Amino acid sequence: MSDTIGQPKPTLIMHFTHIDNLPAVLKAGRLFSDGSVGPQLATNVGAAEIKARRRERRVPCPPGGVVADYVPFYFAPRSPMMFRIACDHRDGKSGCYPGGDDPLVYLVSSVERVSDAGREWVASDGNCAVGLTSFSASLDELATLVDWPLLRAKVWKDIPEDMDRMRRRAAEFLVHREFPLDLLAGYAVRTEERREQVRQVFRDAGMIEPYVSVRPNWYYGYTRREVRE
Template identity: 30%
Template sequence: MARLRLDKTPLFRVTHFDNIKYIAEKGITHVSSPDSNENYVPIGNNAIIDKRKERLLPSGRPLTDYIPFHFAPRMPMLYAIQKGYGTEVVDPRRLVYCISTVQQIMDAELEFWFTNGHAFSRLSHFYDSSRIRKIRGLLDWDAITDNGWGGSENTDLRRRKEAEFLVGADVPATCITEYIVYSPSVKDKLFVSGIDDDKIRVEPGYYF
């Protein structure tokens, strides 16, 4: 089995459009960071976010101490956000992907862990940075890229699809390789806000 190129292994994090200007300047920051965004606009199910406080990593720190990324777009979480399941509906034009790579995080010498499924699930395993070279064999890449995850019969497929890459410190803006948006009009707004045109990509297929 060929080894994955870590500089070609993207990391996806979805956030609200209103957070992007701050992220482009300060990076993706933790709530407890000295550089935290006081005007941060959250998305997602607050009950699930609160439950993540209860799940400890082998490091002894809770999931909420880490900034989560996924390994592909169109995650079940995004579907819930766009459709309003357990949370307020958010229009896809108000959602932006921040893209990094595994290599970018490694080059920044940031602590990280990764999982082979949704990090809150007790069925998922945590791996530290020493296992990163074996990531191809540790994760189910067919599940990660499978968009047919709906239905009760696909519960474990959905868990494996939601494998996470968890960063234990603020992610500098220099680690963000590009921003992905729903439409050209959103790209124009990001460009006007000061983000380089060549760092913004329109991909409506990354949304529901």
Template identity: 30%
Template structure:
């Protein structure tokens, strides 16, 4: 596939900032986990969530998508674009969304099981892999590119490929999260206060170029 696999592959989890307190205390849990946030703010679309509930993972450790914590390989996802344009099923703005950032080496060092896909995980064209040697099958030019809209006839599959996913089985400890990206200084201050109140240490950076 076009583009070079980064020397250190970063992974990006987006979530509503109101979910962070629970995450700091419990880590990231998959949707089927018994450990649940009673105040969880969902940012996904209901129809997509329903498809993810039943979509099977066909490589070890198997299961379904909802048995995994999902990350993207880059910022500025189509999902965030939908939130920005009010096309999601949640009443929030993109400024309410924060990025939790880790790396594949960090996940491996924590002995966590994972699967990754070459595009949006629910799509039949997206293949599933559990060996990092297959990261070259992702389209890194599209993942990091400015443009990802499908524009026939030349670009009819960019959106799916942009949404390639890194799926961590069951649970991601907060110790594997290396930092948090936010849209503006106001959110940075809010998140830093929350982290301090929870007795944690995480770097928070304003990354306005990760937003629309």
């Protein structure tokens, strides 16, 4: 692991969901763990086989349980999961969520906000569905647990001299059971049109419009049969 660039402070974390899910999320005032979210998802973008593995993967440090008992956040945008979603859309893959990454909304917070609020959490050094992934609930260990330079890299695919890059690029910050929305710093979307849609969802809910940043570089944005670097 390279140590040329260390852990950023504050340490951002980001969860993404389809914009169709926002009304139910706002009504609940929180995000629920993967294992209990159920009807809150109007549009499910996750892969069923991956979710099944997360329901079985034990978390070896307190508060324990399985990965599906936690609300998942990434430490960086353009995750391998989002890449899969974008590619499934580009390739018209059958049996998968077809809409691509454009309708996905990032809910952004930070490790510090979660810790200061006293919420229980666990971090991983890579994809939580993979057996060799390690976990820690120590703030002091985050600096060395996560491959921060790789999380900043635009290209993270496995290479002959390092066939573990994709797993490490999927490092997660897992918040136990539920995540209150008052711990969010803001939201991020791909386009101005999506920003207006998010603001309208808040207006429809009778809520104050949030801070919404347009971050096209946080997305892949593939169209059908198009490949971009």
